[in-house]
Amino acid sequence: MEQPTVRLRPASPQDSDFFLRLRNDPVSRANSITQDEIDPQIHRDWFARSLERDDRRMYVCELHGQPCGTVRADLAADGSYELSWVTAPEFRGKGIGTAMVRTMVATLKGKVTARTKESAAASVRIAESVGFARQRVENGVINWERECP
Template identity: 40%
Template sequence: MQVPIRLRPATLQDAELLLAWRNDLQTRLASHGTHEIPLAEHWAWLDLVLADPARRLLIAELDDVPVGSIRVDTASDDVAELSWTVAPSARGQGVGTRMLIAALSEVTGSVRAEVKIGNVASMKMAEAAGLVLVREEQGVLHYQKCLSGQARSQS
Protein backbone atom coordinates (compact mmCIF):
# COMPACT_ATOMS: atom_id res chain seq x y z
CA MET A 1 0.00 0.00 0.00
CA GLN A 2 1.35 3.40 -1.00
CA VAL A 3 1.76 6.16 1.54
CA PRO A 4 -0.80 8.84 0.64
CA ILE A 5 0.35 12.17 -0.75
CA ARG A 6 -0.62 15.05 1.51
CA LEU A 7 -1.01 18.55 0.14
CA ARG A 8 -0.55 21.53 2.40
CA PRO A 9 -0.43 25.25 1.71
CA ALA A 10 3.06 26.61 1.14
CA THR A 11 4.38 29.18 3.61
CA LEU A 12 7.30 31.58 3.72
CA GLN A 13 9.19 28.84 5.60
CA ASP A 14 9.21 26.87 2.31
CA ALA A 15 11.02 29.65 0.42
CA GLU A 16 14.50 28.11 0.37
CA LEU A 17 13.20 24.66 -0.55
CA LEU A 18 11.05 26.04 -3.37
CA LEU A 19 13.96 28.10 -4.68
CA ALA A 20 16.29 25.09 -4.66
CA TRP A 21 13.73 23.06 -6.62
CA ARG A 22 13.12 25.92 -9.07
CA ASN A 23 16.83 26.49 -9.68
CA ASP A 24 17.55 22.81 -10.25
CA LEU A 25 18.87 22.51 -13.82
CA GLN A 26 16.30 19.91 -14.93
CA THR A 27 13.47 22.05 -13.53
CA ARG A 28 14.79 25.17 -15.27
CA LEU A 29 15.05 23.39 -18.60
CA ALA A 30 11.40 22.29 -18.29
CA SER A 31 10.18 25.76 -17.28
CA HIS A 32 9.05 28.61 -19.51
CA GLY A 33 11.76 30.77 -17.94
CA THR A 34 15.04 28.86 -17.86
CA HIS A 35 17.20 31.39 -16.03
CA GLU A 36 18.35 30.85 -12.47
CA ILE A 37 16.21 32.85 -10.05
CA PRO A 38 18.05 35.08 -7.53
CA LEU A 39 16.95 34.90 -3.90
CA ALA A 40 15.48 38.44 -3.79
CA GLU A 41 13.40 37.81 -6.93
CA HIS A 42 12.15 34.53 -5.49
CA TRP A 43 11.13 36.14 -2.18
CA ALA A 44 9.21 38.87 -4.04
CA TRP A 45 7.45 36.25 -6.19
CA LEU A 46 6.57 34.08 -3.18
CA ASP A 47 5.17 37.06 -1.26
CA LEU A 48 2.90 37.88 -4.23
CA VAL A 49 1.77 34.28 -4.70
CA LEU A 50 0.94 33.74 -1.04
CA ALA A 51 -1.02 37.02 -0.88
CA ASP A 52 -3.05 36.38 -4.06
CA PRO A 53 -6.48 34.81 -3.36
CA ALA A 54 -6.65 33.56 -6.97
CA ARG A 55 -3.51 31.45 -6.46
CA ARG A 56 -2.80 28.44 -4.29
CA LEU A 57 0.70 27.11 -3.85
CA LEU A 58 0.68 23.62 -2.39
CA ILE A 59 3.51 21.49 -1.07
CA ALA A 60 3.15 17.75 -1.64
CA GLU A 61 4.48 15.56 1.16
CA LEU A 62 5.07 11.86 1.72
CA ASP A 63 5.51 10.94 5.38
CA ASP A 64 5.94 14.67 6.15
CA VAL A 65 8.81 14.95 3.64
CA PRO A 66 8.29 17.56 0.89
CA VAL A 67 8.43 15.90 -2.55
CA GLY A 68 7.04 18.58 -4.85
CA SER A 69 4.83 21.58 -5.35
CA ILE A 70 1.75 22.43 -7.36
CA ARG A 71 0.48 25.91 -8.08
CA VAL A 72 -3.21 26.37 -8.89
CA ASP A 73 -3.99 29.73 -10.51
CA THR A 74 -7.63 30.57 -11.11
CA ALA A 75 -7.85 32.64 -14.27
CA SER A 76 -10.43 35.28 -15.11
CA ASP A 77 -12.36 32.64 -17.10
CA ASP A 78 -12.63 30.48 -13.92
CA VAL A 79 -10.32 27.86 -15.37
CA ALA A 80 -7.64 26.63 -12.99
CA GLU A 81 -4.16 26.63 -14.48
CA LEU A 82 -1.81 24.09 -12.94
CA SER A 83 1.96 24.22 -12.69
CA TRP A 84 4.12 21.71 -10.85
CA THR A 85 7.61 20.78 -9.77
CA VAL A 86 8.78 17.41 -8.50
CA ALA A 87 11.67 17.54 -6.05
CA PRO A 88 14.87 16.24 -7.65
CA SER A 89 15.15 13.55 -4.96
CA ALA A 90 11.62 12.29 -5.72
CA ARG A 91 11.81 12.07 -9.51
CA GLY A 92 11.14 8.79 -11.28
CA GLN A 93 9.04 7.37 -8.44
CA GLY A 94 5.51 8.24 -9.64
CA VAL A 95 5.24 11.02 -7.06
CA GLY A 96 4.41 13.68 -9.65
CA THR A 97 1.36 11.87 -10.98
CA ARG A 98 0.14 11.16 -7.47
CA MET A 99 0.48 14.79 -6.38
CA LEU A 100 -1.22 16.01 -9.56
CA ILE A 101 -4.15 13.65 -9.00
CA ALA A 102 -4.38 14.84 -5.38
CA ALA A 103 -4.45 18.47 -6.53
CA LEU A 104 -7.13 17.72 -9.14
CA SER A 105 -9.32 16.28 -6.37
CA GLU A 106 -9.36 19.77 -4.81
CA VAL A 107 -10.39 21.61 -7.98
CA THR A 108 -13.78 21.89 -9.62
CA GLY A 109 -14.61 23.07 -13.12
CA SER A 110 -11.98 23.03 -15.83
CA VAL A 111 -8.22 22.90 -15.55
CA ARG A 112 -5.41 23.50 -17.98
CA ALA A 113 -1.67 23.05 -17.96
CA GLU A 114 1.16 23.98 -20.30
CA VAL A 115 4.06 21.58 -20.82
CA LYS A 116 7.12 22.32 -22.92
CA ILE A 117 7.69 19.89 -25.76
CA GLY A 118 10.40 17.51 -24.66
CA ASN A 119 9.33 17.51 -21.01
CA VAL A 120 8.40 13.83 -21.19
CA ALA A 121 7.94 13.42 -17.42
CA SER A 122 5.32 16.20 -17.23
CA MET A 123 3.61 14.94 -20.40
CA LYS A 124 3.27 11.50 -18.81
CA MET A 125 2.06 13.04 -15.53
CA ALA A 126 -0.61 15.12 -17.27
CA GLU A 127 -1.89 12.20 -19.32
CA ALA A 128 -1.85 9.76 -16.37
CA ALA A 129 -3.90 12.27 -14.36
CA GLY A 130 -6.51 12.45 -17.14
CA LEU A 131 -5.56 15.73 -18.79
CA VAL A 132 -6.03 15.70 -22.55
CA LEU A 133 -3.69 17.28 -25.06
CA VAL A 134 -5.73 19.85 -27.00
CA ARG A 135 -3.07 21.65 -29.03
CA GLU A 136 0.59 22.41 -29.55
CA GLU A 137 1.62 25.99 -30.02
CA GLN A 138 5.13 27.43 -30.28
CA GLY A 139 6.80 24.52 -28.54
CA VAL A 140 4.22 24.26 -25.75
CA LEU A 141 1.68 21.48 -25.29
CA HIS A 142 -1.69 22.63 -23.94
CA TYR A 143 -3.57 20.14 -21.77
CA GLN A 144 -7.11 20.45 -20.41
CA LYS A 145 -9.60 18.56 -18.30
CA CYS A 146 -13.15 19.32 -17.29
CA LEU A 147 -13.86 18.30 -13.70
CA SER A 148 -17.19 18.06 -11.96
CA GLY A 149 -18.38 17.79 -8.40
CA GLN A 150 -17.32 19.62 -5.29
CA ALA A 151 -13.77 20.25 -4.26
CA ARG A 152 -12.57 17.90 -1.58
CA SER A 153 -10.07 18.76 1.08
CA GLN A 154 -6.93 16.64 1.57
CA SER A 155 -6.45 16.36 5.31
Protein backbone atom coordinates in the same frame (compact mmCIF):
# COMPACT_ATOMS: atom_id res chain seq x y z
CA MET B 1 3.92 2.47 -11.27
CA GLU B 2 2.50 2.13 -7.73
CA GLN B 3 1.01 5.37 -6.44
CA PRO B 4 2.64 6.65 -3.25
CA THR B 5 0.32 8.24 -0.68
CA VAL B 6 1.16 11.92 -0.65
CA ARG B 7 -0.33 14.82 1.25
CA LEU B 8 -0.71 18.40 0.03
CA ARG B 9 -0.51 21.23 2.53
CA PRO B 10 -0.83 24.95 1.75
CA ALA B 11 2.55 26.66 1.39
CA SER B 12 3.70 28.97 4.17
CA PRO B 13 6.45 31.65 4.35
CA GLN B 14 8.95 29.03 5.64
CA ASP B 15 8.65 27.13 2.33
CA SER B 16 10.22 29.92 0.26
CA ASP B 17 13.69 28.30 0.02
CA PHE B 18 12.18 24.91 -0.91
CA PHE B 19 10.24 26.50 -3.78
CA LEU B 20 13.40 28.30 -4.96
CA ARG B 21 15.54 25.13 -4.85
CA LEU B 22 13.01 23.23 -6.96
CA ARG B 23 12.56 26.13 -9.37
CA ASN B 24 16.30 26.63 -9.92
CA ASP B 25 17.16 22.94 -10.28
CA PRO B 26 18.74 22.52 -13.77
CA VAL B 27 16.24 19.86 -14.94
CA SER B 28 13.32 21.99 -13.76
CA ARG B 29 14.70 24.96 -15.63
CA ALA B 30 15.31 22.99 -18.81
CA ASN B 31 11.71 21.75 -18.73
CA SER B 32 10.12 25.04 -17.76
CA ILE B 33 8.65 27.49 -20.20
CA THR B 34 10.75 30.29 -18.66
CA GLN B 35 14.27 29.00 -18.11
CA ASP B 36 16.16 31.81 -16.38
CA GLU B 37 17.77 31.14 -13.02
CA ILE B 38 15.77 33.10 -10.47
CA ASP B 39 17.63 35.51 -8.20
CA PRO B 40 17.01 34.67 -4.50
CA GLN B 41 15.78 38.16 -3.56
CA ILE B 42 13.44 38.36 -6.55
CA HIS B 43 12.14 34.93 -5.58
CA ARG B 44 11.55 35.93 -1.94
CA ASP B 45 9.52 38.97 -3.02
CA TRP B 46 7.57 36.94 -5.58
CA PHE B 47 6.87 34.19 -3.03
CA ALA B 48 5.68 36.59 -0.31
CA ARG B 49 3.37 38.36 -2.78
CA SER B 50 2.12 35.04 -4.15
CA LEU B 51 1.07 33.86 -0.69
CA GLU B 52 -1.09 36.98 -0.37
CA ARG B 53 -2.87 36.52 -3.68
CA ASP B 54 -6.46 35.29 -3.76
CA ASP B 55 -6.05 33.98 -7.31
CA ARG B 56 -3.05 31.73 -6.57
CA ARG B 57 -2.89 28.55 -4.50
CA MET B 58 0.47 26.99 -3.72
CA TYR B 59 0.98 23.65 -1.99
CA VAL B 60 3.87 21.61 -0.68
CA CYS B 61 3.59 17.89 -1.36
CA GLU B 62 4.80 15.67 1.48
CA LEU B 63 5.65 11.98 1.60
CA HIS B 64 5.83 10.67 5.18
CA GLY B 65 6.16 14.27 6.38
CA GLN B 66 9.08 15.04 4.02
CA PRO B 67 8.61 17.86 1.48
CA CYS B 68 9.03 16.27 -1.95
CA GLY B 69 7.35 18.59 -4.45
CA THR B 70 5.30 21.69 -5.08
CA VAL B 71 2.16 22.35 -7.07
CA ARG B 72 0.56 25.66 -7.93
CA ALA B 73 -2.90 26.54 -9.23
CA ASP B 74 -3.45 29.97 -10.79
CA LEU B 75 -6.99 31.21 -11.34
CA ALA B 76 -7.45 32.53 -14.88
CA ALA B 77 -9.88 35.23 -16.04
CA ASP B 78 -12.33 32.59 -17.34
CA GLY B 79 -12.53 30.87 -13.93
CA SER B 80 -10.30 27.94 -14.88
CA TYR B 81 -7.20 26.92 -12.93
CA GLU B 82 -3.80 26.52 -14.56
CA LEU B 83 -1.61 23.98 -12.78
CA SER B 84 2.17 23.78 -12.65
CA TRP B 85 4.22 21.22 -10.75
CA VAL B 86 7.74 20.17 -9.86
CA THR B 87 9.21 17.42 -7.69
CA ALA B 88 12.48 17.58 -5.75
CA PRO B 89 15.33 15.94 -7.74
CA GLU B 90 15.96 13.32 -5.02
CA PHE B 91 12.30 12.16 -5.19
CA ARG B 92 11.87 11.86 -8.98
CA GLY B 93 10.84 8.67 -10.74
CA LYS B 94 8.87 7.27 -7.79
CA GLY B 95 5.35 8.18 -8.89
CA ILE B 96 5.22 11.26 -6.67
CA GLY B 97 4.63 13.76 -9.49
CA THR B 98 1.66 11.76 -10.74
CA ALA B 99 0.20 11.32 -7.24
CA MET B 100 0.68 14.99 -6.40
CA VAL B 101 -1.05 16.30 -9.53
CA ARG B 102 -3.84 13.73 -9.18
CA THR B 103 -4.41 14.83 -5.57
CA MET B 104 -4.46 18.50 -6.57
CA VAL B 105 -6.89 17.94 -9.44
CA ALA B 106 -9.27 16.12 -7.07
CA THR B 107 -9.67 19.36 -5.06
CA LEU B 108 -10.69 21.45 -8.10
CA LYS B 109 -13.92 21.91 -9.99
CA GLY B 110 -14.52 23.09 -13.54
CA LYS B 111 -11.89 23.62 -16.21
CA VAL B 112 -8.28 22.86 -15.24
CA THR B 113 -5.42 23.51 -17.64
CA ALA B 114 -1.67 22.95 -17.78
CA ARG B 115 1.14 23.71 -20.21
CA THR B 116 4.14 21.45 -20.70
CA LYS B 117 6.96 21.42 -23.19
CA GLU B 118 6.58 18.59 -25.72
CA SER B 119 10.12 17.54 -24.77
CA ALA B 120 9.30 17.23 -21.02
CA ALA B 121 8.47 13.50 -21.21
CA ALA B 122 7.69 12.94 -17.52
CA SER B 123 5.33 15.92 -17.34
CA VAL B 124 3.59 14.84 -20.55
CA ARG B 125 3.04 11.40 -18.97
CA ILE B 126 1.66 13.01 -15.81
CA ALA B 127 -0.82 15.11 -17.78
CA GLU B 128 -1.98 12.02 -19.71
CA SER B 129 -2.27 9.82 -16.59
CA VAL B 130 -4.25 12.42 -14.71
CA GLY B 131 -6.78 12.69 -17.52
CA PHE B 132 -5.82 15.90 -19.27
CA ALA B 133 -6.57 16.08 -23.01
CA ARG B 134 -4.19 17.74 -25.45
CA GLN B 135 -5.73 20.89 -26.92
CA ARG B 136 -3.04 22.36 -29.15
CA VAL B 137 0.72 22.68 -29.48
CA GLU B 138 2.29 26.13 -29.80
CA ASN B 139 6.06 26.59 -30.19
CA GLY B 140 6.79 23.19 -28.66
CA VAL B 141 4.43 23.76 -25.71
CA ILE B 142 1.40 21.48 -25.27
CA ASN B 143 -1.76 23.05 -23.85
CA TRP B 144 -3.71 20.55 -21.74
CA GLU B 145 -7.26 20.73 -20.44
CA ARG B 146 -9.49 18.67 -18.18
CA GLU B 147 -13.00 19.18 -16.83
CA CYS B 148 -13.35 18.37 -13.13
CA PRO B 149 -16.83 17.41 -11.85
